[in-house]
Amino acid sequence: MITKKIAFLLFTFLLLISCEKDYLNIDQISNLNYNGNVTKIEFLGEYTKADAIQFLGLVNLQHKVETTCDFSLYRFQYKTHNFENTEIIVSGLMGIPNSKNIKGLLSWQHGTNSFRGGSISTPSPDEGIGLASLFAGNEYLFIAPDYIGLGTSYETQPYYHTKSTVNSVIDFLKIGEIVLNKLTNNQNNKLFLTGFSQGGGASVATQRELETTNPTNLQLAGTASIxxxxxxxxxxLQHTINHHTLNSVIFMCLLSNIYAQVDNQPLASFIKEPYASEIPNWFDGSKNIHFLESNLPTKVSDLFKNDFYNDLDNNVTNWFTLALDKNEMYQWKPVNKLRFYYGTKDETVIPQEAIQAYNYMNNLGGNVELKPFGPFNHDQSAIEILPEIQKWFNGL
Amino acid sequence: MKKIIVLIGILIFTTHLGFAQTESIGNGTSQNQKIGFSIGYYGYKINNVGLQLGIEKYLATTNNFQIIWSSYFQFYTQKEKQTAIALNTRIGQRYNTNFGLILETHLGLGIQETFYTIKGYDLTSNPIREISSKINKTSAMPNISLGIGYDFSKKTKLPLVYYLRTNISWLYPDINLVFNTTANLEMGVIYKPIFKKK
Incomplete structure (x- = not known):
């Protein structure tokens, strides 16, 4: 009898040992052939399925989510190209599930962030770890680019500069594809794109680029823009300049900082002092939201010179509004599934953005769906909508 | 360091062996057991090798139950990722059946010093070059343990208890300043000297 018990205990012990296994460790990941596009890989930590359940539980998600496996986090540094088409190094987070049943590659595009300490590749429970719990913890190979200017990159952040943002996403997708092929023995090439706010736009722009000139062998299963x-x-622009909040001013500062650089316009030619002199320093990733809150005005009219502000308010065509036109993300026809999710009480990025993009694409016969999710504001909407996105992706 | 710990364990074990009762206890729990000394395997996430040394103090003993205060020194290493030492204090209870099987639960609070290795690779060099750095972090570690075991003194003259415990620990903060939940394995023996009545 005792022998049987001991045998049972030993069997259980061996079973548990066999369960705790890295399907791909850093040595194996680092020895994959990235064609010279990856410069550095760092191990950032590993979390269990139990951790994932608790992280997601703490966020107080209103809808059920699935967590099915442990996962490990890595920071990748890789090559991409900035707006001048110069090769630069940027970073991103990768969450690798400890599972044999990988559902595909999922890329998360983050929302507006001007503080390097909050970069997604510096994983925090609010974003990097939370999202990895939701997706890597549910057997997706999870990647999240920092974009240019955040993480380990010290370039000017190309905020809503569509081409360079998409570059940094697609270059990370190519790396994700190599890891995905290794994890699945080339048996799964499904791609899922999702992102919030700035990242919602970046996800849509990435889909457009993939459907135009897909430089990968990934098959896009669906895009969820939040x-x-x-x-x-x-x-x-029209909403922001008349919406007197810190978010509006930060939005305009980030846009001005990059568009002025791209179009060789001195900041002092259209922005009031001291902001014209300080914006490059305040938006280099070194200042957190509390600093910006203390130092920036809350009215866009206090930021721009009067003539320039009046031109924007009257929708006069100038180099700035032309740059905004050039970086639109909706005038095309999606072939693969694209869903626009939004909170109906969002006053930061108003629902009209999703509704108009949907109408435009739908009129072209695009594969789009409009998904108003409920009376949520901007920040609430991501938390509320993410479980729905996991459920949708799991069904694709 | 490991050798010193093992030596201390052996010393404690042999010093108290002389006090051991030479008869089996039979039914019920011995009222003469006041303390126990433990040595065992500590498996961080089950299979990352570690050692634990402990002392148990029996606060109250009834016919089949013991209320136990215990303190453990724990050490483990997870290859290329982390090494840690911890001091873990627990309060628990142990149910002793008359045929030797024991069931136990413990609630603990520990402090752990973890020495993390941030392993990375520079892929710009040929061949690729390992670039590792080290960070240590002090963390609180609440934990619970559930265990079974066998008390050899029920049927034999050995004053030993074999235990096998699963332990769930919440470590906070970890390297990313969040908590880390781990399921661990504890397996070892407790030597319970039975002091002779004067």
């Missing part, structure tokens, strides 16, 4: 802005001149 509270994204797509019509920068027609909707975003």
């Amino acid at each position: 509270s994204g802005a797509f019509n920068l001149r027609g909707i975003s």
